[in-house]
Amino acid sequence: MANALHREFTVEPAYDRRTEGYGQHCAEMRWVVKGPSGAIQFLLYTGWYLGMIPKTSWTDWSDWASLRVQKQSGCLDAPMPADLGYHSPTPRYEGQDRMSDECHILGGPCYYDGSGLNAAKPFSILIHEGGEKLWEFLESYYQETFAEGGDV
Secondary structure: OOOHEEEEEEEEOEEOOHHOOOOOOOOEEEEEEEEEEEEEEEEEEOOEOOOOOOOOOOHHHHHHHHHHHHOOOOOOOOEEEEEEEEEEOOOOOOOOOEEEOOOOOOOOOOOEEOOHHHHHHHHHHHHHHHHHHHHHHHHHHHHHHOOOOOOO
């Protein structure tokens, strides 16, 4: 079954839409393992916001010095493991509400469940063991989540 799984990694840019009354958000990284039963995601908020990182040609070393000063002064947030969860085209437990009719991960109806607290383990794996071990963890989590008989 592991061969039927597809890995996707995306990085979404930071945004600042406070002038539009919307807010701001840091750049985020998303690891997704997809298969015939659904998808597993690990989401990491980087803590990197617009305005913290200069947008230049990076030919002027003062840009790097400015970034170093911001980091030392505590202006940059630390990365935050935000979510470990699943996207399923069918409910996984009785009474589960559909999250979306058009899921950006599945491309169709979606039943979702996840946890920021559960995201600590894959974050630790990423930091201590690297990307390949993280993928292996997510693939194993997929197998556990979508084991036969799991749908209601």
